[in-house]
Amino acid sequence: MGRILTYFAAMCALLLPQLVHADPADIDAASRGVVRVVIIGNDGDELYPVSHGTGFAVTQNAIVTNAHVVRDAMRDEDLRIGVVPNGGGEAVYGQLVTASSRNDLALVRLTGNLRLPPLAIAAQPVSGAGEVTSVGYPMNVDRAQGLDLTDLFRSQPPVKSRGFISGERPSRQFDTILHTAPIARGNSGGPLLDPCGRVVGVNSFGADNEGGDAEFFFAVSNRELVPFLKANDITPRLSDQPCRSLADLDEAERDRIEREQAEARQNLAQRAEETRAKRERALLRAQLSVAEDREDRMALAFILMLVAFGLGLWAWSQRERIGADDEDAALRIKKTNIAFAIAGFLVVVAFIAFITRPGLDEVDRRVAAMMAEGEGPDDGAPLAGQESGDLSLVCNVIPERSRITTSEAPEIEFEWTADGCVNERTQYGYASGNWSRVFVPNQEDAVSVNSFDPDRRIFRSERYLLQRGAMREARSARAKYTAPKCGVDGAATSLGDLQGEVLSQLPQQPNERLVYQCEMRD
Known part of the structure; x- marks a missing residue:
């Protein structure tokens, strides 16, 4: 058996360079919606934890966990469900909406106003031998850190552990994913994530490890999770985009630009040759x-x-x-x-x-x-509305040039003016030859940097999914200035300078990049 495991490990080492590796920024972004689920007892005026597990947000005020995590609260009306967020925020109580013992899933609605960022759920089945990450609150880590029971009520970052898909198989009458990303007691109900931070399953239980056998773990697959959510009037945030890193996307973009430049040079040389021949004639x-x-x-x-x-x-x-x-x-x-x-x-x-x-x-x-001769009257003429720089556009996302993990990408329509005004109300800033606008919402822990190239008619939205502390700093920097209104003299260059402090606080790479191609609207 030892030789077989050694051979298996060597084969994995050979295959690893070909696999998509998890991006820590994507795992961290998904972890923002992972919570500790604590079953709370009441001894007079004193609250005490009975047990705990993990859950993750499927809406801003609803989480999924395992049914066995909340089993004690289902049996005893005096026990309550507490939800402790990751990265700050007060713990709140949760109300059990439903629990399914058949597939070990439970839905809990929050009573407070945490506004958790929902995790995206992978719409496509997981690939064999793909890398996955378990996120949760294992008890053995709590014990190793010397945390007592009262520490469970305080916000702590979840533990992340990496492994690989070992297969998909029905187990205990429901569909599960077999994997090697370690989990322990307390991880139950936590998400199993793909390299882009999307949920591929809900961690549930582990295989017995008697006699030193290799450890394997089971997660409830999305084939069970998605119908469960829809049956309870929850519309899951599904993502069917392939998981690609920004590095791969940037490399593909460089290749595309090189091909376009080579094609442009070839076309230019061809036109030059045609012009030369025409001139000779x-x-x-x-x-x-x-x-x-x-x-x-x-x-x-x-x-x-x-x-x-x-x-x-x-x-x-x-x-x-x-x-x-x-x-x-x-x-x-x-x-x-x-x-x-x-x-x-x-x-x-x-x-x-x-x-x-x-x-x-x-x-x-x-x-x-x-x-x-032969040049029509419209050759080289500007398009309608372009004489003044005003554009009426409809834009559609370009999937092969985009990285979409949690966002939706609907069709966008907007009016653009030569001075960088969108829909006559939103001024874009101009700096270093680029038009952009930074959006720091109060209702979402994400910063969006939208940019537009009116010459190429490319609209781009880059999203930074920040932890709550980083989001507070971004909001503080945004609160220091008031964006100038459309039509004000020097509004574009002024806003381009004002946005600099917010931009300087953002990570080097965004979590998502949505690239749109815009066309003139009829």
Whole structure:
């Protein structure tokens, strides 16, 4: 058996580089919604813990745990359910909504106002040998830290332990996930998370470990959890996006940009070659056309000069024949004068035709005219509304360029003006060549940084899922300034500077990145 386990460990070591590893920031973000569930007894005026387990938020005021965690409270009306949040906040009581002994699930509604961040639930089945993380409050850790029973009522961070999926199998008449992420007494009801911090199961029990066998643990699968929630009027926050790290996303984005740049260079070279060939053809046509026009003008001038010369000779010969006693002398003199006048006019026209013949500079003008042929009147024209920088847009998320773990990504519609105003009421800041707006809500422990590129029409929302302490600091920094209203002089640059303190407090990487492609709205 020892050799088999050693071989199995070696095979896992070879496979690990190919697996998606858990991002600590995602696990920490999910842990914000993990709570300690304490069964509380009452001895007169003194409260004391009877037992405890773990739970996690599925809405802001409802948690899921195991049915066996709250079994004592179900049997004894004098026992109450206490919920102790992670990362600060007062403990509150919970009311049992329902419990299912069949699949060991229970739903508890909170009586206080904790506003817990709900955990996202993975919509897709877990992959074999994928990495998972158990999050909860194991009793053996409490004992090792010297915590007594009263310490259970104080906020403590949950314990996180990593392991791997070992398989999916029905157990005790319900669907379970077999894994190796260690759990102990007290972990019951806590979430089993994938590398992106999404729930893939509810930890329930462990296999017996007699005789030194390898330890395995069981979690109630989402095939049981999701129907259980829906049956109790809870709409779970499902996520069907693939689990990708921001590093993978950034690498894919760099590859995409390189491909676009290579394609743009290829298109530019192709257009340059097409333009060169077109110019050569236009130059040849222009040279032939100018040469023909020059020859035509010179031939016309030569013919006019011949005609003028002939008229002049005829008029001169007629003038020489007129005698003093010629009765028609006056009439013949008048005719010769008209002939001389016509001849002179033809000479002038011939001169004009000669000097106005096309020169070499006419070749360039005709080449330019030919190069412009075929360009429609709309080529290169700005789109509707773009002349002033105003845009009416509808935006849809680009899944392959986004990292979505807990958020929804609905279609977005908004009006954008050249001075960075959205829907005539929300001013965006301008700094370092980017338009952005920082949102620090009071009702959610998450900071959103929205940005928009009006040239590429890309809208981006990056979300930072912060612990309560970090969220308080972000709210404090946001409270130091008032965002300028749309239309105020210098509003964009002023807001770009004011947002700097909030941005400086955020982690280096967001937890989520939603990238939208925007199009002009009909």
